[in-house]
Amino acid sequence: MPARSLLVVFTYILILVGLVTLNGTFFMLALPFIVYLVVGTLDGSHAHTYTARRRVHPYRNRVGEPIAVQVEVTCQGEGQCLVQVRDDLPQGLSLVQGSASILSRLRCGEQVLLEYQASGKRGVMDFPPLEIIALDALALSGHTTHVPAPAQVVVLPYAPKVRHVAIRPRRTQVYAGNIPSRVGGRGVEFYGVRHYQAGDALRHLNWRLNARHPEALFTNEYVRERVAEVWLILDARLRSEMYRSGESFFEFSVMAAASLAQAILTEGNRVGLLVYGGFLDWVYPGYGKVQEEHIARTLARARTGESLVFAHLEHLPTRLFPLHSQIILVSPLHPEDASLLIRLRARGYNLIVLSPDPIAFEAREMRLEEDGDWALRAAQLERRLLFAKLRQAGVQVLNWDVSIPFEAGMHRVLMRLPPWHFLQGVRA
Amino acid sequence: MKGLRLFAALAFGGSLLFLGLGFIGVLPWRYLALIGLVSYLVFLLALRSRRNLPGDLILTGIVGLTLLAAWLGHEALWLFLANLCALSAWDARRFINLLAAQDVLQEGNIVRLHMQRLGSVAVVSAVLAVFAMHLKLQLNLWIGLILGVVLSLGLKHISGLAMGTSPHHRGR
Numbered sequence: 001m002p003a004r005s006l007l008v009v010f011t012y013i014l015i016l017v018g019l020v021t022l023n024g025t026f027f028m029l030a031l032p033f034i035v036y037l038v039v040g041t042l043d044g045s046h047a048h049t050y051t052a053r054r055r056v057h058p059y060r061n062r063v064g065e066p067i068a069v070q071v072e073v074t075c076q077g078e079g080q081c082l083v084q085v086r087d088d089l090p091q092g093l094s095l096v097q098g099s100a101s102i103l104s105r106l107r108c109g110e111q112v113l114l115e116y117q118a119s120g121k122r123g124v125m126d127f128p129p130l131e132i133i134a135l136d137a138l139a140l141s142g143h144t145t146h147v148p149a150p151a152q153v154v155v156l157p158y159a160p161k162v163r164h165v166a167i168r169p170r171r172t173q174v175y176a177g178n179i180p181s182r183v184g185g186r187g188v189e190f191y192g193v194r195h196y197q198a199g200d201a202l203r204h205l206n207w208r209l210n211a212r213h214p215e216a217l218f219t220n221e222y223v224r225e226r227v228a229e230v231w232l233i234l235d236a237r238l239r240s241e242m243y244r245s246g247e248s249f250f251e252f253s254v255m256a257a258a259s260l261a262q263a264i265l266t267e268g269n270r271v272g273l274l275v276y277g278g279f280l281d282w283v284y285p286g287y288g289k290v291q292e293e294h295i296a297r298t299l300a301r302a303r304t305g306e307s308l309v310f311a312h313l314e315h316l317p318t319r320l321f322p323l324h325s326q327i328i329l330v331s332p333l334h335p336e337d338a339s340l341l342i343r344l345r346a347r348g349y350n351l352i353v354l355s356p357d358p359i360a361f362e363a364r365e366m367r368l369e370e371d372g373d374w375a376l377r378a379a380q381l382e383r384r385l386l387f388a389k390l391r392q393a394g395v396q397v398l399n400w401d402v403s404i405p406f407e408a409g410m411h412r413v414l415m416r417l418p419p420w421h422f423l424q425g426v427r428a
Numbered sequence: 429m430k431g432l433r434l435f436a437a438l439a440f441g442g443s444l445l446f447l448g449l450g451f452i453g454v455l456p457w458r459y460l461a462l463i464g465l466v467s468y469l470v471f472l473l474a475l476r477s478r479r480n481l482p483g484d485l486i487l488t489g490i491v492g493l494t495l496l497a498a499w500l501g502h503e504a505l506w507l508f509l510a511n512l513c514a515l516s517a518w519d520a521r522r523f524i525n526l527l528a529a530q531d532v533l534q535e536g537n538i539v540r541l542h543m544q545r546l547g548s549v550a551v552v553s554a555v556l557a558v559f560a561m562h563l564k565l566q567l568n569l570w571i572g573l574i575l576g577v578v579l580s581l582g583l584k585h586i587s588g589l590a591m592g593t594s595p596h597h598r599g600r
Contacts, residue, residue: 003522006484010491011583017495019576022569025504028560029494032512032553036519037583039549082538084530101530105538112533137545138519139526 004040004141007033040138048077048106052130052149060154060297063122066096071114071130071149075106084133084142085114093120093153120155122254124301127151156296157251159258160407164267166417169228169350171324177227177268184221191221229270229285231321232257234299235313235331236277238306242358244365249332250304252356252402257330259406260354261295263414273298276316278305313340318347326350332358335386342393352396354410359383360401391418429527432539433475436520440471443490443513450497450506475521478528483521490514508557512550519546 011033018026055070073085087100098116106112130149133142172181184191193206196217209218234257241250257273264271265288272285273295281302283294309315321327327344331337333355345351359379366376387397396418400410444464451460467486474482491514494507523542532538 003480003484006487008583010488012580014491014495015576015579017499019572021499022572023498024560025498025507026495028504028508028557029491029498029511031508031556031560032515032549034579034583035553035556036515036549039545039552084526086530099531102533103527103530103538104533105541114531138549139523139542 002141004037007037007140011037036138037140040136040140042137048075048081048083048108048134050075050132050145050147052132052147054127054130054149054151056127056151056153059152060156061119062156063158064119066117066119067093067153067155068117069115069151072111073106073114073130073132073147074111075108077108080105080107082135082139083112084135085112086131086133087114087116088128088131089118090125090127090153092123092125092155093118120153122155122157122251122300124297125153125155127153154297154300157254157258157299159255159262159296160405162259162263162407162411162414165260165263165414167228167230167264167269167326167328167350167352168417169230169324169326170348171322172226172228173270175227175268176225178225179228179267179269180223181226183224183226185224187222187225189223191223193218194221195219227267227269227287228326229272229322230264230326230328231272231274231285232261232295233274233276233316233327233329233331234302235329236275236302236304237310238278238304239311239334240332240358241304242362244361249356249358249361249402252361252400252406253330253332254299254302256354256356256400256406256410258296258299260328260330260414261299262292265289265292265295271295272320274317274320275299275302276310276313277303278307278310280310280317282320313337316340316344318344321349324348324350326352328352328354330354330356332356333383333386335382338386338389341390341395345394351394352398353390354398354400355387356400356402357383360403364403429524429535429539432520432524432527435543436475436517436524437472439513439517439520440486441468443510443517444468446506446510446513447490447493447497450494450502450510454497454500454502471517475524478525480522480525483518487514487518504561505557508553512553516546516550 011030014026014030014033018024018030051074053072055072057068057070059067061067069087071085071087073083075081075083083104083106085102085104089095089100096117096119100114100116100118102112102114104112127150129146132145132147134145135142167179169179170182172179180187180189184194193209196205196219200219204220206218206220210216234253236250236253240253241248243249261271261273268287270285270287271291273283275281275298281298283291283298285291286294327349329341329351331353333353341351341353359376363376383399387399390397398410398413400406444467448457448460448464455463467489471486474486490510494511497507498504523539527535527539
């Protein structure tokens with residue numbers, strides 16, 4: 001019950017009993033409460049107006065890193081009053097240091113500064129209006145004003161550093177990079193031999209061949225190294241999400257996508273992103289730091305969602321992806337996804353599926369009885385069969401047990417091309 | 429903050445003392461002392477709580493007991509003082525919670541001003557009480573009823589003075 005109401009109830013009861021019994025003592029007992037209530041109202045706190053200005057530094061940050069918030073409130077009006085300033089943090093942000101609430105006496109034109117540090121979960125968050133309560137003389141109750149102090153915070157997903165992601169798409173771009181193309185020229189890996197042409201470097205002459213065929217000169221050609229276009233697809237369908245002890249499984253997918261995007265962009269490649277969930281959200285392929293920021297921001301606002309249209313991967317907008325380009329799908333995978341992935345591979349796309357393991361994630365905290373153990377084994381077997389089917393079609397499938405940190409668990413796997421890649425002669 | 433705590437403890441002790449004086453003759457003084465001691469310890473524990481409910485319950489208990497004592501015809505002055513002290517202790521406790529819930533700028537000034545206002549409440553109440561004790565009025569039922577209605581309307585006006593929000597005590 002609010003304090004004022006409690007005192008009013010006491011007063012009414014005492015007066016009522018006094019009236020009924022016609023006994024003055026009860027009126028006397030009510031006196032302190034009456035005087036207290038009257039004195040409490042002797043303050044014109046509701047006559048004030050306020051303005052507020054918020055500063056957030058930095059306005060973009062990674063998960064877990066602190067964000068400093070400063071709010072400056074200025075009072076306008078006559079007299080002075082006791083003011084409680086409360087800043088409600090947006091959902092997803094939590095207080096790390098300081099207090100998001102302050103009590104101060106303010107005169108006309110005076111300012112009060114509220115400072116605190118917060119950190120948050122991944123997301124794009126807007127601060128709600130500031131709540132300012134001008135308290136009455138005895139701080140019994142107050143007059144609430146909501147003052148807008150807009151600011152936005154972007155908390156980018158955590159992106160563990162991966163040094164290299166081995167990709168070998170059939171189609172490359174024109175700029176020099178790290179990915180061997182199917183064209184001879186300057187490079188490191190041996191590509192072939194051709195007749196010497198004027199201007200060729202003498203150190204590239206193939207002396208053995210020249211000795212065998214003295215009538216002509218031959219020069220070595222090397223595999224040209226180029227950049228490639230890579231499309232990252234993040235599976236944000238609702239069925240790909242699950243929670244365990246408040247921990248979201250989707251966050252692992254986002255983390256993996258952020259890490260891959262960072263690693264591939266660092267090597268100079270063009271990277272695009274498609275978030276496939278309740279709706280489609282995409283970033284067109286691009287290079288460099290700006291593109292990294294675009295992708296990180298898109299990943300920051302990625303949420304799982306449900307849609308009848310996008311419930312299956314069948315409606316993946318394949319026209320976005322140039323033919324023979326590299327596609328990396330980050331998804332826990334469902335059995336019905338296999339058919340589309342095989343079709344994509346058949347069309348010539350180079351396909352990597354990075355699959356955070358949902359079964360291991362769920363089973364970790366389950367106390368499995370004998371029957372449960374069988375169920376777990378059956379689920380794992382089903383997943384392995386799905387992987388085998390995809391690998392047979394030429395899709396590179398990487399299973400990630402999310403209990404192992406991404407950089408530790410996936411580092412080696414991402415660094416190497418699969419052995420069958422060389423056996424099939426896919427290599428340039 | 430320490431000063432406020434001490435004030436709250438002393439005020440509640442005073443309230444129990446005055447209430448005990450009001451109840452002398454109803455119960456043997458040993459029982460009164462025991463009940464008073466237990467209540468005092470409960471209040472000291474409640475002082476540590478960040479919630480307002482324990483304080484509200486204690487104030488309700490004191491007001492209920494003064495009501496009972498007045499009904500039994502005990503000395504009005506002691507009961508008035510018991511009520512006044514209990515109200516002061518309750519207010520100090522609430523104010524401590526308000527200060528503890530957030531950062532406070534110029535805490536000393538804020539506390540001093542609050543105590544001045546609380547002091548003025550005590551003085552005005554005491555003056556009115558002394559005046560009331562010496563005032564002999566013969567009221568008939570109708571005049572009493574009219575006065576009661578006027579007082580009630582005044583209280584209603586005070587309680588509804590655009591002060592809709594209680595301050596937040598757990599802002600941190």
